[in-house]
Amino acid sequence: MGQNLTLIIPVLGALGLVYTFWKTAWVGKQEQGTDRMKSIAAAISEGAMAFLKAEYKVLAIFVLAVSILLAFSAMGEANSSPLVGVSFIVGACCSALAGYLGMKVATQANVRTTNAARTSLGKALEVAFAGGSVMGMAVVGLGVLGLGALFLIYSNMGWDTVKVITVITGFSFGASSIALFARVGGGIYTKAADVGADLVGKVEAGIPEDHPLNPATIADNVGDNVGDVAGMGADLFESYVGSIVGTMVLGAAFIGLTEFSGDLRFGGLNAVLLPMLLAGVGILTSIIGTFFVRVKEGGNPQSALNWGVNGSSIIMVVLSYFIIKWMLPESWSYQDMLSAEAHTLTANGVFIATLIGLVAGLAIGFITEYYTGTDKKPVMNIVRQSGTGSATNIIAGLATGFISTMWPTLVLAAAIMGAYHFGGIYGIAIAAVGMLSNTGIQLAVDAYGPISDNSGGIAEMSNLPKEVRERTDKLDAVGNTTAAIGKGFAIGSAALTALAFFASFIEVYNRTHPDNVLTSINLAAPDVMAGLFVGSMIPLLFSALAMLAVGAAAMDMIKEVRRQFSDIPALKAALEVMRRNDGKDMNTWTSQDQKTFNDADGKAEYGKCVEISTKAAIRKMVLPGLIAVIVPVAVGKLGGAAMLGGLLAGVTVTGVLMAIFQANAGGAWDNAKKMFEAGVEIDGKMYYKGSDPHKAAVVGDTVGDPFKDTSGPSLNILMKLMSVVALVIAPFL
């Protein structure tokens, strides 16, 4: 059965991929609409692919270099093997492939969603969600297939299981590296284009968003794809893989215990196989969930998405119970490094730990929703403070971000203690797996967002009738709560996974250094405290680099747009016409003006802006990425394992706080701005788009952009990447 199960797991992964190909084909068969729509979509798709190509070219060098270093370090180590370099390459490739597949279909689905929106909302939802679900299933399918296949192959090499798993950690390292670069690079790309397009196009020249006159508009739409789709795909791929690998490492500690080795069904590997099986079954439930997402004409798209996510979650919880009870012994006794006495663990306890993970993820999601939701108290406070200008808007947003860390931190602290109480360290790790077992459908909903967003942009640029844009806006507005919950799961699982890696690192270090066992990472020791200080600083440094990169790239973009506006005669003329007819309906313009304006259409050199964003993103992603990989190696080699432990704890704790702070401040500013756009009352007076308080709120939103879309989400990856680096190098310290 153990052998059978190791075969079944990759098959479940492959199933996810089959779904992916099936849906990709379906999306490809949908109509694209007018020629103009086709050409715009092609420009976006080309820009996105060009970026991915440029990015992957740089990353290929990085992956090759690191894999050689890894293989070289592992040579001659009894507990590792040069194949760890191969694991690294496979992990990196799977992550890159997940990003590629997701983005490929997203750039096909966007225009098809727009076209579907010309006829009906339900049809548009179907196309957009199909696009998103490709991304979702590609991530989980490749994750389970890659891990399962490597496990199968390495298990047949005559190694003991501990060695197999140690070598597999390279897979997670590969995935995390690509994820970090993709998130940072994609984040810089999208925000440079966004800020550049907004500041010159919308504010200076007064062109509406997504207008074809704006040279940065294609880059802006490309950005949504490379940042929000490919970046997010790589991100969740690494979360997903990380939580599984972390649990496998910790589960290996149980091998050899009587209760396990006596269980002939799984050859004593019960706790190692469990996370992979849970993830594999999660693919099935996610696929089932996608069938719930159906909306009839006039139905509510929100409840369709909720049905999908909630339905598959409930099935998954029920199945988890039976799987855990089936795979784990009733109870067993285990002594970890944390306590003087042995802990009695039970299958029931492990199930409770997964539930704790789930509840914690949900709770953090709802807290996120509270602090960033429109009409809620915190956002209303930002709205009110916008009445006295942008300074008070910024202060209120920063304060909201800071204070919003309180409850999630308390929830996490409780979850850590609860999961440990019920399932030991293994329980902490499996709580993360519990959170992420539904990644397939969760990510489908997340990726659906940028697809709808893009489809709106295409509608605008293609001069389609107003109702089309209205439908795509409706699609875009839906799923905010689901997205907030998704964010909660992302942050919660990142924290738990990083902790699982942290524990795994100590576990592997001790296994491979029997003469020099770490019995404690003592906070009172100066090297650990120094490590904690340095580690805590990394997320701030990292955020700063990302923000400065966005700032610099946006400046380049602004200069290029200004240059085009002054150097390209057709654009210059069209802008003058616009200014002369300031705000008036185009039908009232003179026919000469209308002609001048229409002649400028397509004259903007979109490619130049795409190139600027691409170059800046690629150049600026390198330093932050290298810091994340090099710092733990340097600290571990020079300062020793205990100092490295302090470093990891620091990165994780401050990383979680900064991630929550930045995500929520950004989200709250965004929604405060949106409230003005819908019209809002302050002290009995109504304010709308264009009012002074709205302008103040736009400043906050612009500040929040790199927070929530560049540095914030990268931090989730950063903490896992640094701890998986520690885990991978633990045998070589």
Next chain:
Amino acid sequence: MGQNLTLIIPVLGALGLVYTFWKTAWVGKQEQGTDRMKSIAAAISEGAMAFLKAEYKVLAIFVLAVSILLAFSAMGEANSSPLVGVSFIVGACCSALAGYLGMKVATQANVRTTNAARTSLGKALEVAFAGGSVMGMAVVGLGVLGLGALFLIYSNMGWDTVKVITVITGFSFGASSIALFARVGGGIYTKAADVGADLVGKVEAGIPEDHPLNPATIADNVGDNVGDVAGMGADLFESYVGSIVGTMVLGAAFIGLTEFSGDLRFGGLNAVLLPMLLAGVGILTSIIGTFFVRVKEGGNPQSALNWGVNGSSIIMVVLSYFIIKWMLPESWSYQDMLSAEAHTLTANGVFIATLIGLVAGLAIGFITEYYTGTDKKPVMNIVRQSGTGSATNIIAGLATGFISTMWPTLVLAAAIMGAYHFGGIYGIAIAAVGMLSNTGIQLAVDAYGPISDNSGGIAEMSNLPKEVRERTDKLDAVGNTTAAIGKGFAIGSAALTALAFFASFIEVYNRTHPDNVLTSINLAAPDVMAGLFVGSMIPLLFSALAMLAVGAAAMDMIKEVRRQFSDIPALKAALEVMRRNDGKDMNTWTSQDQKTFNDADGKAEYGKCVEISTKAAIRKMVLPGLIAVIVPVAVGKLGGAAMLGGLLAGVTVTGVLMAIFQANAGGAWDNAKKMFEAGVEIDGKMYYKGSDPHKAAVVGDTVGDPFKDTSGPSLNILMKLMSVVALVIAPFL
């Protein structure tokens, strides 16, 4: 000799107080100037004293309640005594008294500085510095006198020294509590008034800064005193006392070692008495330093201040060497909880540790100066980014704040490891004492700043000739580098002191719980990790509460100013006249307009604004203050000593990072704005006050205000307060 030394220490403290009274009398004898100057100064002084009275009234209840609780908890504990409550009261009173004395003389020195500036710059410097030095010497004098006297008294109660010191920790707790409330309350007060006065007065109504027409102007000037003088005094009092007490606790661990008990000169108390003696001698060197501060007509005030600080520092370093060599044994062997083997410590090593502290403080100061200095790269980047609006200005400032944490963190990590290497845990603590031994003169320079600032305000409000304001501005501009160095010392010493308390907490816990010794605070244990998470979140929560308080109070202030502008006919008429003569020189106005304008003088109801700031500050300081005191008690009681250890580590590390981030972001924004006011070139074009980029920079400065003057500096106290609470309650856990 040991007995003699315990007598000499309070005498050195008393000497500081004698200096204080002498200088206070001298300041009092200086001329105040015109009647108008007198009445304005009186209004400021009354407002400041009214605030202090209201604040101390609330704090008296708090102090009484806590002291009773402390005394009650200590009853029946063999290692403590109910007198710990008395120590607490004495510490609180000394801190409050230091704040009171400093502010009393500051509100006398301000107008006398203005008056002196009517004749000469040198004379003005003399008065302002005399005012500052009263504050400086009051802080160190009361600190050394209070501690020395308590030590003397408790030593004669027949207790062993460990118990004496345990009971004395209450003094530090008292000092920290008052400091936190004073900093938070003062910070809220000053920024509410400042933001309120600026936003309605300067921006909405177009009145110049410090103009008598602005109802919030007196409150603004009161704020400088309660925030920057009294708040800072209480702050440094607690740093100073904290580092001494922390070192005493750790020094007590050496009592009984052969090398010490054989030294008949100090009865084995060498390491306990050393920090007090160093501090006492530091008072002498500070007094000597004040005599170096002399500027001849046409001389440079900056170099005068530098001479004072550097001269006394050099003397202090030389004296420290001889004192340490005299008091400590050549070498001794000691085994702390951190290592399996005994550490050999030496007098030379301890001296090197103090040097490390000094160098680290200087280094952090210079780094601060780099990140916040005008014309330096980071501020220039903010200036450039102001060219594209307030959003990019804010992003650049936040990024600068984040990145500015890197070097100070590395310096601190190195200092922690270095000081430990040379002097063990005792070395970490004494490094903080080394940084702070010169507090007397350092604080004199710091407090001189707000006095000069106030004197400028009085010059403006009294319609004195332009050159007076120019002289006071020159005074105000001087000493920025010294202030930056002071900030470096404040942050560095706070971190080291918090760590010393952290180690002392474990030391005292183990002394008082011999059956349940903490051998390690293991980061891998879930309760410690949970504590670390919660602790790291506290500085963010705390910052949020402070910022929200400033926001809310500023709104109240804005409403009140707007009300006065519309309800008080004279003000309303004067504003209309101003608007009508928009920007024109007053001499060109019609005589009727001039009369209307002059009639409004003094019609603003300043008291109402003072009341609003006072009430808001008092009301809003309570919650953050209580959190700081209650959280460690709750975590310690419910989660145990190890979890409390995790909490303290989290508070310290994130507290240091947030303190640096907020101070430097605020400082950089401030100076970016100032560069525009002096005129600055961006991309070949000059920009001045009133330009769009300047307006963007003003937004950044306003955001930075609560950062650098309210929440940022409070964090230094927060981390020490929470760890001293842990230290004090350690025997009762």
